[in-house]
Amino acid sequence: MSDLPLLTGKQVGKIISKLGYEYVKHTGNHMTFINKNNHQKIIIPDHGSEKIGFGLLNKIIKKDLGITREEFLELL
Numbered sequence: 045m046s047d048l049p050l051l052t053g054k055q056v057g058k059i060i061s062k063l064g065y066e067y068v069k070h071t072g073n074h075m076t077f078i079n080k081n082n083h084q085k086i087i088i089p090d091h092g093s094e095k096i097g098f099g100l101l102n103k104i105i106k107k108d109l110g111i112t113r114e115e116f117l118e119l120l
Contacts, residue, residue, distance in 0.1 A: 048101055048113060049120070053090035056104065059119045060086065063109060084108075 051059075057067060057075055063079035064087060077086045087097060088110045096104075105116045 048098060048117070050095035050097055050098075051101065052093060053088045056088050056096060056101070057090075059116070060088070060104075060109065062119050063091075063111075 053075060057077065060077055061067065064080050066080055067075060068078050069076045070090065073089060073091050075088045075090050077088065078084070079086075086104065088104070089100070102113070103112060105113055109116070
């Protein structure tokens, strides 16, 4: 099992943009992305330079994006 790096919200946003998600708005401390193909919405926290915790990052990767950790790491 690969270890995930600590990433900021902006870094995660750049990675999910490679998967077909488009940035649509920034509300408070959260960025909203929508998949261009199936219109699925993902909300990513953006607290400046604060890193996203491993639990939330795992949830985004597995449940929201539906990919494996290894597939996510290849996009880095």
